Amino acid sequence: MTNQRNDLPVAIIGAGPVGLATAANLIERGLTPLIFEKGSEVGAAIRTWGHIRLFSSWEHNIDPASRRLLEPTGWTEPRLTSLPYGAELVDRYLKPLADIAAIRSALHTSSTVTAVTRVGMDKTHSRNRDEQPFLVRVESTDGTVTDHHVRAVVDTSGTWAQPNPLGQAGLAAPGETEAIKAGLITEPLPDVTGTDRARFVGQHVLVIGAGHSAANTLLSLGQLAKNEPGTRISWAVRGSDASRLYGGGDLDGLPARGQLGSRLRKLVEDGHIELHTSFTTISFTVGDGLAVTGSTPDGDVTLEVDLLIPATGFRPDLDILREIRLELDPIVEAPRDLGPLIDPEFHSCGTVPAHGAKVLAHPDKDFYIAGMKSYGRAPTFLLATGYEQVRSIVAALAGDQAAANQVHLELPETGVCSTDLGGSCDLPAVSGAEQSDAADSCCGTPEPVLIELPMADGCCSSPAEAAPTQEQPVACCSTPEPVMMGIPTGLAHGRSASITD
Known part of the structure; x- marks a missing residue:
């Protein structure tokens, strides 16, 4: 030089x-x-x-x-x-x-x-x-x-700035561009319970995606629906096994990340979220609302919704x-x-x-x-x-x-590889990413070079790492609000929404 x-x-x-x-x-x-x-x-x-x-x-x-x-x-x-x-x-x-x-x-x-x-x-x-x-x-x-x-x-x-399209095979589905122009497909991670609240009250909202962005959005919609009973929530994912959507729960090295999946699981099991698995989006039709057609093992299914929130990663x-x-x-x-x-x-x-x-x-x-x-x-x-x-x-x-x-890094386990979900090593609900079907063994990664990061005192401490997304200044042990990703950052996202740098 x-x-x-x-x-x-x-x-x-x-x-x-x-x-x-x-x-x-x-x-x-x-x-x-x-x-x-x-x-x-x-x-x-x-x-x-x-x-x-x-x-x-x-x-x-x-x-x-x-x-x-x-x-x-x-x-x-x-x-x-x-x-x-x-x-x-x-x-x-x-x-x-x-x-x-x-x-x-x-x-x-x-x-x-x-x-x-x-x-x-x-x-x-x-x-x-x-x-x-x-x-x-x-x-x-x-x-x-x-x-x-x-x-x-x-x-x-x-x-x-580069969200993944909603259609199959990495491509936008027919009608996707028109639906975005019509305002029927939102930006990722809208402020459902805050500045964007009026847009979602009383609407049938579909979330597509299976990561931390989807989890945060669904939890916010669940909170909105609790206060606004006319609000209806649907969730569509490509994977066939619902259990893989919820991450590692209590086994997650970052407690707040583990809570995302646990809280989401409860909303689905209690019937507050209508979950559609094995759903691959193949077309959008703009009318009075948005008709979202997906291919499923039982044939094509069309969901009539008012708004769609994308959470398929970047x-x-x-x-x-x-x-x-x-x-x-x-x-x-x-x-x-x-x-x-x-x-x-x-x-x-x-x-x-x-x-x-x-x-x-x-x-x-x-x-x-x-x-x-x-x-x-x-x-x-x-x-x-x-x-x-x-x-x-x-x-x-x-x-x-x-x-x-001399590189040193320790990342907390998601807990997914330690679960007994059918004996498989399922993908965690990572920030902003649509889950794909995992291979039989995701745990066989080469052993990383690590240094031990100390566990902080207190109920909200996490053993290791930084994610690209947010924080609570006072009551970190109560988590009524959504806790997010690995940044996209962005967010995130994770991951983070996926998080943006």
Whole structure:
């Protein structure tokens, strides 16, 4: 790498928790971040599901390097055993972090990255490629386009803006676009009991999907229906075994995550939610309401509903990376070495081998995808995973290969692999992801390199990890409100809704 290139900043795409953690680590290492955020504020994607609460405590949602930057500013740390809401994650953590001068001066909001490439080279040119800076093209809200030259790129833009379609085989169902335009298919994770309440009162609402996003939405609808008896709830999933939808319950390493499935199971068993299993959406018809037709083992079934809430997960936006040499797993679209470790067809037990720069590297040297986007279409991401990813990546960029290789991570078990649900290793209800049928054994993952994270005192403590989604500041032991995902973040999501970075 030339000295000239060494003097350039490191571009970070996305100013969510993992993006700002990248910046904090760069600053600690004496490197210069340059942060581009599409939204008007940091954590913009999280703000859209700010009414959702994370299933992991503050203790595991704060990046260590970010904490070290915040502590000298007089920042007041939240109660570590409480579970934050998404809005609190932004207001009490991300915004104070973004106000630190070294980050504030590097942050560009309302700035959309439209392409990443090498200066003077498209994907096909190889000679001296590693010596050339990256070119990051950015468009602002007023239409101004600016090209930035940087020494490295860390893409932490998440997947929140790319929801999966509702139809079969990864495609939108006929009529899906028309139903969205007609306002009959909502955004993921609407605020059912809050700002969007009037939209759902007295309506027949269908939720499609089988993850933490679906669970949170269904629990909120159940609360609404309790107060508004005319509200009717249907739930459609592709899987055939209802028991697999509820996760690990009391066996889950994160108690709040386990409670999601337990509470959802009770709503179904008590008849408050009408569950349709083995339901594959094949078409939508817009009329007075929405006719949703699904293929089932007993033939096609049509559900007449007023509104549909999608909860079928997310996928990465790879269009901006067309001129970058990527090496992706062909199944889940994660970095090739990471993909087999997180493929939800086989691995869903709540752990993943510790991994960092080496696993996340691509053929284009010093380009990385981290955070939720690094998991591609896999839905089991947790925030602490992203924090360790970027710690390792920044160490590699700083030339400290020993620190980059020393990756430490422990993720809490979902409890699913320890259950006796028919002897199978069923997929957990992970954030924002439609469950697929699991293979016979999802528990045979390679043993991760772990360090023990202490169990916090108190009834709401969790043994390990950070999820991309929310918290409760005061009464963490009472959980009448929905507790969410692994971020999408986003959310989530998990996972998180799936959670957005």
